[in-house]
Amino acid sequence: MDAMMMGRMPQSMMMQDAKMDMDVMQACMDACAACEQACTVCAGQGMDCAAACMNCADMCNTMMRAMMRMQGMSPAAMMSMLDACMAMCQMCMDACMASGDDVCEMCAQACKACMDACMEAKNMMMANA
Template sequence: MDSMMMDAWRTNMTSASEATTMDLAAMDMSVLQACMDACSACEQACTVCSTQLMDCAPACMNCADMCNTMMRALMRMQGMTPASMMAMLDACIAMCQTCMDECMEHAAHSDVCRMCAQACQACMDACMAVRDMMVPA
């Protein structure tokens, strides 16, 4: 997302009622962008992996859907409360962990599963960075 969009996002989120939406003024937009990028990459990797005839396919399909939903939620400009954002991040992290665990069982003999597991790890790391940024010090 370009800087103009991120600035518009920050303005819209912080101008809404502070009681119901997140205050993004102090948040690092590059961390949010990295999370969106990681969710997008993980969605793509999981989609490719789900086409393989492996036992991990259901977990990959679910993870792809969760990553897509997380990315869309991060891009939405209004209506995201801190509690709902934390729940979304936690759900995405959990789904990526499940998918990664499944794919690791095939990683030794499947480059696609190994790539998917790596994308899941990167997505978890990015979601945790956003979650950590939201937690008050």
């Protein structure tokens, strides 16, 4: 979902009782998308980190989908999802950094960017709680 669609989303579709900065949420979704793609490429290399990369790709995809349809999602549930995404990115980043491969390094950087974006979204949510 692009920023224009997010800006036009009716308030009734937004997370209950939370004011959301759509730029922060869009940045988080973009980082999740980039991480998902990098993890998928990295997993295709057949390195030892492949399982961690595929799990991270799945988590990032799930995080994006949850952020796109926030209706009915409580702030506590969304923050738990963000925590889970950050944990999976950390695991994947650690596995990729151990391999020393260029593709794995790119994946690790995407994981770090995703963790940072998720933390920014979580901090925004906590500030608005």
